[in-house]
Amino acid sequence: MNDKIMEVKGLNKAFGAVTATNDLSFGIDRGHVHALIGPNGAGKTTLVNQLTGDIFPDSGKIIYNSQDITRLKDYRRAHLGIARSFQITHIFENLTVGENMALSICAHSGHNFHFWRHSLRSGIVKEKLEGALGRVDLAHRRHLKASHLSHGEKRQLEVGMALTGDPELLILDEPMAGMGPGGTIELSKLIEKLKGTLTILLVEHDMDVVFSLADMVTVLVYGEAILTAPVDQVRKNRRVQQAYLGDGW
Amino acid sequence: MTSTLRKNSIVASGGLLLVILPILVSWSGHDYYISLFSRILIYGLAAVSLDLLLGFSGMISLGHAAYVGIGAYVVAIFFHHASEMEPLFTWPFVLEGSENGLLVLPLAVLISALFALVIGSLCLRTRGMHFIMITLAFAQMLYYFFVSLEKYGGDDGLSLYSRSSIPGMDLGNDIHFYYLCLGSLLVFIFVARRLVYSRFGLIVRGCSNNERRIRALGINSYSYRLALFVIAGAGAGLAGGLLANQTEYVSPGLMHWTLSGELMVMVLLGGLGTLFGPVLGAAVFLLVEENLAMYTEHWMVYMGPFLVLVVIFAKRGLFGLVAGGENGNE
């Protein structure tokens, strides 16, 4: 198999007059933590949304495991092993933490036309729930309604949910945004632990986090990928520093 | 978890009250209340089925009365053919009319479900305001269809000369009929409760909450939402079948959208996203209607603004107020 898990070729997306993705090409190596950085409004979220199938590009190609998925629906991509977290937390606020996690477990376990047995007592959930909650340190919160979690815990939960399906590619859109330093460290540790077991595309603002975790970095400015390089080179690259790090970051 | 305890005891005492109600009523001699409470149970059943859509899965159907009407017409049409001794149709096979409750009530459920399947599969292609308007429009289509159906009385509807028959019960007896309604309601609530907490229920509750997340997890919610729409339609059909028996009369008015609106009001009054709340809502709505109507024929002029106030200020409904805790997730 190809050593690139995902490749993007000549991607374009415009919202009216705004070009959010501009002839963008880059690849993600299997097993890497690949960071996507760029100033606010650079088009990072828009790119992520195209990779996950939330929106479709105007033109260009998205290749995943040598398969063209450009027009594949979002829920089908999830079945191919692409999981994501959203920049704005997307959890099920009305459900308990346990139910949130159970739901994501069920999502990856065949159909869900099981009408009778309590979801938390179904075999697959019983088998996996404990581990899934434990992985993001939320076991003690399982009976709490998700809306009552702290911001950091919601983020943990969201990442935990994305992980339940054992994805091959995990896309995290600014998972640490708005978190206190404690939460950032927790999540960094988690990503560190996951490193090597799956591929991660990490959209992140905090350069310290990027430099400590990432193998490769793609820099996005005005929807264009101005650079894709190993993390060490990026640290030294003047263009990046001008375009991005120079702006007081 | 004291709020759970409180809720359970309220539900238990409410249930007990409903079970012994016929005894209380026959003591007091107001026999009329038996049939009023049968109606409350029937509307409660329809409201619970609607709440599966509104409260648990965020599908705002404004045409739920259509399925009540279908269920009612199934019972009435079979009855009509039985009393005329004329088969419903002779091709491709001969279908005779029937007064047997064990046949026509399940048929009412089944055929309502079938209509919900067809209509739902179209409506669920859309979201938000579109969905609201389309469910309403299809319900109104059925309304006009039955208005133009001269064979079954058109605008005037159909009279039944007696209630359906069920072996071992005398449905003509109001107390027997009351217990049939109560039994149906409790069974439906029990089934709905299992449903809501099952894996299936987890998915549809998730859809109401965050459709985008559901999709990102790899679930195409269409078929789940459609299945729930069908189940809700089936519940409404059962309510309709009972209602036809209760009033011994059906008319297109049963499908009119004002009835859909009233069912919604019952759900809201009782408590959105609860399984017992809608029954409470139906009781309050019908009792208020009954009592206000005694003082003024213009009771709706008070009910309307009251409703607006409830929406704006008391979203949690009566069940929420008495039982405490939070809605939406029991």
Added chain:
Amino acid sequence: MLLVIEQFLNGLQLGITLFLMSAGLTLVFGIMQVINLAHGSFYMIGAYVGATVAAASGSFLLGVAAALPAAALCGMVVEFVVLRRLYEREHLDQVLATFGLIMFFNELTRIIWGRQPLFMEVPLWLGGSVELLPGLVYPVYRLAVIGVGLAVAVSLWALFAKTRLGMQIRAGGVNRKMVGALGVNIKLLYTLVFGLGTLLAGLAGVMAGPILAVESGMGESILILTFVVIVIGGIGSIRGAVAGAVLVGLVDTLGRAFLPAVFRMLFDSSTADSVASSLASMAIYILMAAVLVVKPKGLFPAHS
């Protein structure tokens, strides 16, 4: 053939009424994102006020002149007192609250005007018929309705395409916060748009007065047709409202007029009549279903 033209004009006239209703409603849906079931109530208010004033004064024009501000004023008061609190709320809340408003207005008209329908006379100067083509006589009043409707459609287009206010309204639909930041009083703007919508509903109501019976609850049957129009045309789009209204008006009228004849050619007469009348009453809903299958967002979805 003449019959076809006549029915075509009838369909157009229904379409015009539907357009006046749906133009206002689609703006409210599209711009404020609020679903308003009570729109039919303003149609009813227009009809009642118009009929009452026309009967008292003997002047149809005075009736119209009273109906429009009455509907607009009621609309703005309702917006100010109730709807404004619901913009940020879920659709379900909006549905329930406006359902409450319908109950209120229907009962209120019964209290004021009683249960008997009112009838409104066609004014003398619009009475009678003209011969449009040799053999085709058509009521002047209905032609006038069509004319007024077309004039309103053109003015609405001019309002939105050419004026500052129209631009603000369209921008308000796109981005509420941005328009607010530009110093436009968005609350006032919404109240005005709502008033404009209900004014159009009132106009539709008073013009329908001489054609239909003026009675409590008259707003709901037209409301549901209006929903069908908006679903077909696409929410928030005036162009869609025009197309949907004309389509629904024509399909409904022509279906009722000609389906029985068509069916009588195909089947024996008793089945034909009952099947045809059922089908005719369902024709527009079938049309709606067909549009939905092909274009779930309507024929002319507004850009979101």
